[in-house]
Amino acid sequence: MKKLKRSGRLVDMTYFLLQHPHEVISLSHFSLRYHSAKSSISEDLVIVKEIFEEEGYGSLLTIPGASGGVTFIPRMNNKDATELVDKLISQLSDPERILPGGYLYMMDLLGNPRLMHEIGRLFASVLADKQIDAVLTVATKGIPLAYAVGHYLDVPVRIVRRDLRVMEGSMVSINYVSGSSKRVQTMTLARRSLTPGARVFVIDDFMKVGGTLKGMVDLLEEFDADLVAVGVLTESVGVEERLIEDYISITRLSEMNIRDRTIKIEAGNVLDKVENQQP
Amino acid sequence: MKKLKRSGRLVDMTYFLLQHPHEVISLSHFSLRYHSAKSSISEDLVIVKEIFEEEGYGSLLTIPGASGGVTFIPRMNNKDATELVDKLISQLSDPERILPGGYLYMMDLLGNPRLMHEIGRLFASVLADKQIDAVLTVATKGIPLAYAVGHYLDVPVRIVRRDLRVMEGSMVSINYVSGSSKRVQTMTLARRSLTPGARVFVIDDFMKVGGTLKGMVDLLEEFDADLVAVGVLTESVGVEERLIEDYISITRLSEMNIRDRTIKIEAGNVLDKVENQQP
Numbered sequence: 047m048k049k050l051k052r053s054g055r056l057v058d059m060t061y062f063l064l065q066h067p068h069e070v071i072s073l074s075h076f077s078l079r080y081h082s083a084k085s086s087i088s089e090d091l092v093i094v095k096e097i098f099e100e101e102g103y104g105s106l107l108t109i110p111g112a113s114g115g116v117t118f119i120p121r122m123n124n125k126d127a128t129e130l131v132d133k134l135i136s137q138l139s140d141p142e143r144i145l146p147g148g149y150l151y152m153m154d155l156l157g158n159p160r161l162m163h164e165i166g167r168l169f170a171s172v173l174a175d176k177q178i179d180a181v182l183t184v185a186t187k188g189i190p191l192a193y194a195v196g197h198y199l200d201v202p203v204r205i206v207r208r209d210l211r212v213m214e215g216s217m218v219s220i221n222y223v224s225g226s227s228k229r230v231q232t233m234t235l236a237r238r239s240l241t242p243g244a245r246v247f248v249i250d251d252f253m254k255v256g257g258t259l260k261g262m263v264d265l266l267e268e269f270d271a272d273l274v275a276v277g278v279l280t281e282s283v284g285v286e287e288r289l290i291e292d293y294i295s296i297t298r299l300s301e302m303n304i305r306d307r308t309i310k311i312e313a314g315n316v317l318d319k320v321e322n323q324q325p
Numbered sequence: 326m327k328k329l330k331r332s333g334r335l336v337d338m339t340y341f342l343l344q345h346p347h348e349v350i351s352l353s354h355f356s357l358r359y360h361s362a363k364s365s366i367s368e369d370l371v372i373v374k375e376i377f378e379e380e381g382y383g384s385l386l387t388i389p390g391a392s393g394g395v396t397f398i399p400r401m402n403n404k405d406a407t408e409l410v411d412k413l414i415s416q417l418s419d420p421e422r423i424l425p426g427g428y429l430y431m432m433d434l435l436g437n438p439r440l441m442h443e444i445g446r447l448f449a450s451v452l453a454d455k456q457i458d459a460v461l462t463v464a465t466k467g468i469p470l471a472y473a474v475g476h477y478l479d480v481p482v483r484i485v486r487r488d489l490r491v492m493e494g495s496m497v498s499i500n501y502v503s504g505s506s507k508r509v510q511t512m513t514l515a516r517r518s519l520t521p522g523a524r525v526f527v528i529d530d531f532m533k534v535g536g537t538l539k540g541m542v543d544l545l546e547e548f549d550a551d552l553v554a555v556g557v558l559t560e561s562v563g564v565e566e567r568l569i570e571d572y573i574s575i576t577r578l579s580e581m582n583i584r585d586r587t588i589k590i591e592a593g594n595v596l597d598k599v600e601n602q603q604p
Contacts, residue, residue: 047380056332057376060339065439097336101326145494153493153515157482159475160344186464186484193469197438204436205465209488214432215424236432 049081055090063094063106063118067170068200072115091116102126104171120198121171122164127320130164131313134297138280141307148302149252150280150309156190156251165296166194169249169277172294172319173199176274179244180204182262184233188250191279195249204239206262208232218268222261233261235269242270253278256290263290281314294319328360334369342373342385342397346449347479351394370395381405383450399477400450401443406599409443410592413576417559420586427581428531429559429588435469435530444575445473448528448556451573451598452478455553458523459483461541463512467529470558474528483518485541487511497547501540512540514548521549532557535569542569560593573598 050058059076076087088108095106102123108116122130134155143151155161169191178199183192184206196203214236224231240246248262259276266273276293283300295314302309329337338355355366367387374385381402387395401409413434422430434440448470457478462471463485475482493515503510519525527541538555545552560574561581574593581588 050376052332053335053372054376056335057339057373058380060336061343061376061380061382064340064343065442093332094336097329097333097340101337101340103340151493153484153518154481157484157518159472159482160479162472163344163476186468186486189465189468190472190482193438193441193472197442200439202433202436203438203469205432207465214430239432239436 047079047081052086052090055080055082055087056093059090059094063116066200067104067118067120067198070109070115070117072113075115119174120167121174122168122320124317124320127168127171127317130168131296131317134165134279135311135313138297138299138311139309141309144302144304144307144309146304148254148282148304150299150302152251152280153187156187156279159190162190162194163197165191165279166196166198168296168316168320169195169247169294170198172316173247173275176247177245178247178274180240180246180271182206182235182240182246182248182266183250184208184258184262187252191251191277192249195247195277199247204235206233206235206265208234214238218265220261220265220268222257222264224257231261233258233265235265240266240269240271244269244271245274246271247275247277248273249277251279252282253280253288253290253293253295254282255285256288256293259293260289278314280311326358326360331365331369334359334361334366335372338369338373342395345479346383346397346399346477349388349394349396351392354394398453399446400453401447401599403596403599406447406450406596409447410575410596413444413558414590414592417576417578417590418588420588423581423583423586423588425583427533427561427583429578429581431530431559432466435466435558438469441469441473442476444470444558445475446477447575447595447599448474448526448573449477451595452526452554455526456524457526457553459519459525459550461485461514461519461525461527461545462529463487463537463541466531470530470556471528474526474556478526483514485512485514485544487513493517497544499540499544499547501536501543503536510540512537512544514544519545519548519550523548523550524553525550526554526556527552528556530558531561532559532567532569532572532574533561534564535567535572538572539568557593559590 073084077084104120181192181196181203192203216237217234219234278295280297281295298312298314300310352363356363383399460471460475460482471482495516496513498513555572559576561578577591577593579589
């Protein structure tokens with residue numbers, strides 16, 4: 047790359063940091079890339095850090111010294127998190143979304159990559175300091191959420207399957223009871239998906255009783271992996287006995303009357319957690 | 326937002342443009358955001374444009390005049406595209422990936438959100454000027470690729486299902502012949518997923534005969550939607566009769582000997598298309 051002025055370096059550096067979240071970048075990397083002294087690079091990073099932190103895009107952790115470096119930790123501040131949750135509440139509060147069985151039509155929202163990214167950033171913000179190694183979800187509707195979180199945490203995504211048509215070598219299967227239908231079902235994950243001791247975030251789009259999520263949590267035990275947290279886009283209240291007690295929810299379906307076609311959506315518990323993790 | 330100097334504006338503007346690909350942003354938006362004159366904003370954008378275009382991150386289209394604006398079109402230049410394809414070839418060329426039936430184990434790569442993003446940017450680069458309205462894929466393994474492309478093109482993702490357990494209201498189903506197993510299977514897409522005339526990019530992870538992709542193309546007709554292009558991460562050669570003739574492939578499995586456990590991977594046709602679309 048040719049030698050750049052500060053203005054050019056700031057554009058390129060911002061681009062680079064956004065593409066490499068949670069990765070330690072040495073000052074030498076930037077110094078070589080821009081043919082600039084480390085002291086100039088350090089001054090650039092102060093400017094980037096100030097904007098990122100004031101605007102709530104995330105934190106820029108700097109490791110001082112000759113072998114020092116910088117890490118971009120994506121976060122979302124309280125204001126943006128509240129705006130995002132409010133936007134979701136408004137979109138989910140449409141009675142047309144009511145589906146048989148007390149489910150909500152959400153595929154239009156789940157099909158929006160930019161919205162998934164925003165939700166992924168919100169989860170990644172809450173999980174930023176939890177040393178997550180992998181995100182686990184179940185096919186199909188949890189997948190876009192899982193990838194968005196995985197993107198911002200820079201960790202792999204592992205997908206549990208409910209079919210057995212899968213060609214991924216040796217597989218681990220468990221039976222679980224689907225909370226709503228009370229039927230015994232099977233879920234499967236490739237043996238090489240998780241290493242023992244891996245710290246895992248489990249995510250899905252919707253939780254009623256939590257049978258599917260509980261199945262994934264049980265499956266983690268088969269891999270000797272550790273559950274760090276469970277997340278859902280929408281939890282449904284009014285469930286007699288929930289199988290998952292500790293979780294992060296973005297929104298909450300607090301009332302649904304299928305006959306009258308009325309629906310009430312409110313904020314999940316994520317906003318408390320965003321507040322708690324602010325420095 | 327408080328008034329910023331040029332250095333701060335450049336960081337924030339770069340962040341904002343990356344979060345809003347393919348969207349027209351008015352100069353007034355930035356002018357109000359930074360309490361700066363439009364002339365200063367225009368000068369800032371010249372700096373951003375220069376870096377983005379020199380480094381091959383994408384183009385910055387500016388619409389001049391009082392009501393003017395700017396649009397960031399993510400692209401990937403030839404050098405980065407070649408590096409990405411070479412990296413994939415090297416990772417895919419491991420004989421341990423050979424699975425029964427002539428398939429390749431790719432879940433580790435498909436499970437890497439950053440790699441998916443790079444591949445998504447490469448597809449989005451080739452498709453940048455094609456006015457895509459939606460990306461269509463089939464559950465499960467095409468989903469991460471579809472979302473990465475959808476992210477960079479800023480268009481929704483629609484997911485075809487092979488099960489019938491789906492609760493998404495009215496559905497459209499077709500039967501198709503799986504190219505490899507020659508069995509008749511069913512695929513289903515929610516009626517409200519695509520509007521007539523929508524311009525659609527169809528993507529999947531792997532293509533042998535192309536039966537699944539052909540099924541998705543046929544399904545588009547049921548929606549009166551238009552096929553713009555088909556993309557795959559890996560195509561397998563040595564197929565007698567391919568059902569899809571025109572497609573974009575990132576890599577090509579040109580030889581696989583299951584008994585000797587040898588494998589040969591080469592570049593797909595995407596690199597020709599990257600060259601062709603450079604300005």
